[in-house]
Amino acid sequence: MNKLAKPVMVLASILLVSLFFLPMWNITLLAPQYPDGVEMHIYINKIGGSSPGTLQNVNILNHYIGMKKIEPDSIPELKYMPSIIVFFIVFGLLTAVLNKKWLFATWFIAFTLVLCIGLYDFYLWEYDYGHSLDANAPMKFDDESFQPPLIGRKVILNFVAISMPHIGGYLVALSLSLSAVAFWLSTKNTKIIAS
Amino acid sequence: MKFILTSNLYTMRSQTRIFVLALAIMIGGLIYFNGCQTGAKQAAGGALSADAASAVYVAPGEYDEFYGFMSGGFSGQVSVYGIPSGRLLKVIPVFSQDAEKGYGYNEETKPLLNTSFGFIPWDDAHHPELSQTKGETDGRWLFINGNNTPRIARIDLTTFETAEIIEIPNSGGNHSSPFTTENTEYVVAGTRFGVPYPQKDVEIASYAENFKGMLTYVKVGAEGEMDIAFQVLLPAFDYDLAHSGKGNSHGWTFFTSYNTEQKHNLLEVNASQNDKDFIAAVNWKKAEEYIAQGKFKEMPANYCVNRYSESTHMATSETKKTVKVLIPEECPGLVYFLPTPKSPHGVDVDPTGEYIIGNGKLSADLTVHSFTNMIKAIDNKDFETTIAGVPVLKYESVIGGTVVKPGLGPLHTEFDNNGNAYTTFFISSEVVKWKLGTWEVLDRIPTYYSVGHLMIPGGDSRKPDGKYLIALNKITKDRYLPTGPEMNHSAQLYDISGDKMKLLLDFPTIGEPHYAQGIAASKIVSKSKKIYPIEENKHPYRALGEKETKVVREGNVVHVYMTTIRSHFAPDNIEGIKVGDKVYFHVTNLEQDFDVPHGFAVQGAQNAELLIMPGQTETMYWEPQREGVFPFYCTDFCSALHQEMQGYVRVSGKSSNLPLKWSLGEPES
Numbered sequence: 087m088n089k090l091a092k093p094v095m096v097l098a099s100i101l102l103v104s105l106f107f108l109p110m111w112n113i114t115l116l117a118p119q120y121p122d123g124v125e126m127h128i129y130i131n132k133i134g135g136s137s138p139g140t141l142q143n144v145n146i147l148n149h150y151i152g153m154k155k156i157e158p159d160s161i162p163e164l165k166y167m168p169s170i171i172v173f174f175i176v177f178g179l180l181t182a183v184l185n186k187k188w189l190f191a192t193w194f195i196a197f198t199l200v201l202c203i204g205l206y207d208f209y210l211w212e213y214d215y216g217h218s219l220d221a222n223a224p225m226k227f228d229d230e231s232f233q234p235p236l237i238g239r240k241v242i243l244n245f246v247a248i249s250m251p252h253i254g255g256y257l258v259a260l261s262l263s264l265s266a267v268a269f270w271l272s273t274k275n276t277k278i279i280a281s
Numbered sequence: 282m283k284f285i286l287t288s289n290l291y292t293m294r295s296q297t298r299i300f301v302l303a304l305a306i307m308i309g310g311l312i313y314f315n316g317c318q319t320g321a322k323q324a325a326g327g328a329l330s331a332d333a334a335s336a337v338y339v340a341p342g343e344y345d346e347f348y349g350f351m352s353g354g355f356s357g358q359v360s361v362y363g364i365p366s367g368r369l370l371k372v373i374p375v376f377s378q379d380a381e382k383g384y385g386y387n388e389e390t391k392p393l394l395n396t397s398f399g400f401i402p403w404d405d406a407h408h409p410e411l412s413q414t415k416g417e418t419d420g421r422w423l424f425i426n427g428n429n430t431p432r433i434a435r436i437d438l439t440t441f442e443t444a445e446i447i448e449i450p451n452s453g454g455n456h457s458s459p460f461t462t463e464n465t466e467y468v469v470a471g472t473r474f475g476v477p478y479p480q481k482d483v484e485i486a487s488y489a490e491n492f493k494g495m496l497t498y499v500k501v502g503a504e505g506e507m508d509i510a511f512q513v514l515l516p517a518f519d520y521d522l523a524h525s526g527k528g529n530s531h532g533w534t535f536f537t538s539y540n541t542e543q544k545h546n547l548l549e550v551n552a553s554q555n556d557k558d559f560i561a562a563v564n565w566k567k568a569e570e571y572i573a574q575g576k577f578k579e580m581p582a583n584y585c586v587n588r589y590s591e592s593t594h595m596a597t598s599e600t601k602k603t604v605k606v607l608i609p610e611e612c613p614g615l616v617y618f619l620p621t622p623k624s625p626h627g628v629d630v631d632p633t634g635e636y637i638i639g640n641g642k643l644s645a646d647l648t649v650h651s652f653t654n655m656i657k658a659i660d661n662k663d664f665e666t667t668i669a670g671v672p673v674l675k676y677e678s679v680i681g682g683t684v685v686k687p688g689l690g691p692l693h694t695e696f697d698n699n700g701n702a703y704t705t706f707f708i709s710s711e712v713v714k715w716k717l718g719t720w721e722v723l724d725r726i727p728t729y730y731s732v733g734h735l736m737i738p739g740g741d742s743r744k745p746d747g748k749y750l751i752a753l754n755k756i757t758k759d760r761y762l763p764t765g766p767e768m769n770h771s772a773q774l775y776d777i778s779g780d781k782m783k784l785l786l787d788f789p790t791i792g793e794p795h796y797a798q799g800i801a802a803s804k805i806v807s808k809s810k811k812i813y814p815i816e817e818n819k820h821p822y823r824a825l826g827e828k829e830t831k832v833v834r835e836g837n838v839v840h841v842y843m844t845t846i847r848s849h850f851a852p853d854n855i856e857g858i859k860v861g862d863k864v865y866f867h868v869t870n871l872e873q874d875f876d877v878p879h880g881f882a883v884q885g886a887q888n889a890e891l892l893i894m895p896g897q898t899e900t901m902y903w904e905p906q907r908e909g910v911f912p913f914y915c916t917d918f919c920s921a922l923h924q925e926m927q928g929y930v931r932v933s934g935k936s937s938n939l940p941l942k943w944s945l946g947e948p949e950s
């Protein structure tokens with residue numbers, strides 16, 4: 087077994103700590119009246135933005151077309167996501183300590199699965215916000231969906247909505263890649279490197 | 282005026298010059314009056330080079346390089362322009378009520394206009410002055426004087442709002458003010474009119490005996506807060522303008538004076554007799570020593586200090602009752618008089634701090650004193666005489682140079698960063714560029730018409746930005762499309778980056794800009810506030826969410842705790858108000874987005890609208906006079922549903938028992 091597998095796995099796990107203070111996802115709304123754009127930052131435990139007022143500003147914009155108010159307190163994911171991340175950090179560190187090939191593989195597969203479910207869940211939320219509109223909304227647009235894109239850009243009325251991972255999201259990808267590398271290294275014979 | 286000027290000029294042995302001048306005026310006049318037919322207007326702007334338009338063109342969406350702050354004169358305001366475009370960016374209400382912003386009408390800002398005479402909703406604002414650090418403009422605050430009911434205001438340059446106004450006691454017209462010291466240790470306030478000290482009922486003819494002239498030093502604290510440190514009691518001359526020293530001369534302030542004749546009537550003649558008036562040089566570091574030694578008199582006074590708190594969004598007014606007065610007889614070395622020819626107006630200190638320019642407005646030459654010579658003269662006791670304990674230094678000992686016959690009616694001088702000075706000439710209507718040290722005239726350019734002050738960004742600091750010069754004119758005449766008898770005053774922008782001054786732009790200004798200040802935009806832009814964080818709002822009648830809105834009755838006083846957010850008021854239906862109630866609408870703008878103010882207006886209000894910035898609370902006082910149902914609405918087009926941003930207040934008869942009731946309608950389902 088390669089000596090490097092351990093530190094790489096530790097790094098993969100530690101990277102996830104960043105999710106407690108760096109946003110994972112970014113939804114940017116662009117319109118002429120918003121020269122700086124409205125940037126909504128999605129963390130594992132809260133929803134923030136480029137300014138303290140971002141969430142309120144997004145809700146004000148959304149209320150004209152009857153979209154639901156985004157209320158972090160009523161999004162259960164923001165409550166349990168931190169525990170899942172803590173779990174993967176501990177699990178990852180354990181994997182590094184125990185240094186078993188199957189543990190590396192399990193961590194990688196489990197984390198991939200969780201991320202896929204997470205993305206699907208995110209899509210469902212976006213679908214819900216985009217489609218369950220208040221019948222009393224001041225502005226009504228038949229056959230229009232206001233669902234933001236899962237990833238990429240989309241024109242929604244006067245706004246261009248851009249949905250992309252934020253720095254935390256990229257660090258998650260890096261963490262996942264590192265865990266794959268760790269697994270790969272764990273399958274290598276040390277002797278090969280040494281000789 | 283004409284008589285004095287003529288007699289004065291005759292004494293100067295310059296008949297030839299007068300003849301040439303008269304000829305020039307006649308020819309100029311002819312061309313001017315034939316202007317319509319001959320297209321002489323083009324001749325006046327003929328100096329315009331082809332690239333002037335592109336030099337002042339700031340493309341849509343681009344920013345100007347400098348902020349220009351111009352006093353509003355009798356408008357009592359400050360107007361903010363972009364330089365070089367000449368675009369008006371904002372009008373900041375200071376000494377005058379401004380219905381547009383509710384300033385001086387809403388309950389929060391009324392105390393700013395409080396004085397020992399009560400609420401004074403107007404003043405005559407003359408000289409804006411930027412705060413400085415190490416002699417350089419720092420973009421923290423802008424000070425400006427109120428001349429009529431003596432005051433100094435401080436504008437916060439993170440919000441561009443008036444943050445403080447302090448009244449100056451024992452003053453009769455706060456004109457030589459608020460010029461700052463090198464690190465904004467002090468701003469000064471010299472009285473333009475001699476007044477009895479202490480103020481009392483005396484015969485006006487007893488001027489020489491009873492009247493005094495007080496110079497005031499206002500301490501500026503770390504947060505900008507102003508307080509009177511001390512006053513210096515001087516003879517009742519008219520202290521006209523001032524500038525503090527810099528570099529070597531840091532620690533001194535120079536005040537011009539006229540009417541050293543101490544006359545009290547027909548001043549245009551009587552105050553123009555002395556061959557020389559004085560520049561009073563005050564050693565304020567010495568004053569600090571005397572204060573520390575207790576060599577002051579604690580004298581009764583009566584003045585207000587009004588401060589606006591950004592946390593409560595409210596101003597409070599405090600009355601103070603004493604002031605420390607220093608008397609030159611008892612404080613040797615505190616003040617010296619520098620004889621300066623013929624009623625000097627502006628006094629300007631060059632960027633090195635060595636030269637003190639006395640712009641003798643009735644003098645043919647421009648007098649330049651040398652600080653080094655002044656200190657030598659003081660050390661050598663080169664005194665002509667002593668007036669009221671103030672040594673008068675010998676003119677020959679302090680003079681540093683003379684600019685010979687540069688023009689007629691010099692008023693003010695500013696500087697560039699290449700050792701050049703620029704002086705305005707009111708009578709000959711021109712700006713003249715001359716060299717410090719050699720005193721030679723380098724260039725001259727006409728102004729349209731009769732320039733007063735001039736402004737070069739940083740032009741009265743240690744670090745001028747010698748790129749643009751603005752002439753602030755007193756007479757407009759034919760410069761713009763006619764607008765009836767009253768015209769806005771005109772300003773001209775010149776490029777001074779080359780050897781020759783070039784006219785670039787001509788634009789109208791608000792009120793009467795006396796002085797102006799300019800500063801690189803980069804020193805301010807990044808500090809400019811966009812919103813007030815709502816969680817920091819400590820207004821006693823705030824409502825930090827719709828859940829906190831309510832209507833509370835205390836006898837016949839009713840407090841409405843109201844909020845605004847796009848696009849509704851909460852509450853928007855109010856009942857149970859009675860005729861004769863005293864109603865206070867405390868409106869909190871819950872918005873936290875840049876440039877989303879909401880307005881508030883209610884029918885029959887005898888003041889003005891509210892214009893509430895995001896995160897702010899403002900209060901309107903309303904006395905319902907009649908029974909009925911009265912609408913209120915948002916006055917600032919805030920959103921697509923702005924027009925729906927409205928509500929009703931029901932007013933019942935005096936004896937009605939209708940209980941208070943308020944609501945924000947749930948959408949009907």
Ligand SMILES: [Cu+2]
Nearest residue numbers: 879915919926
């Ligand atoms: Cu509104």
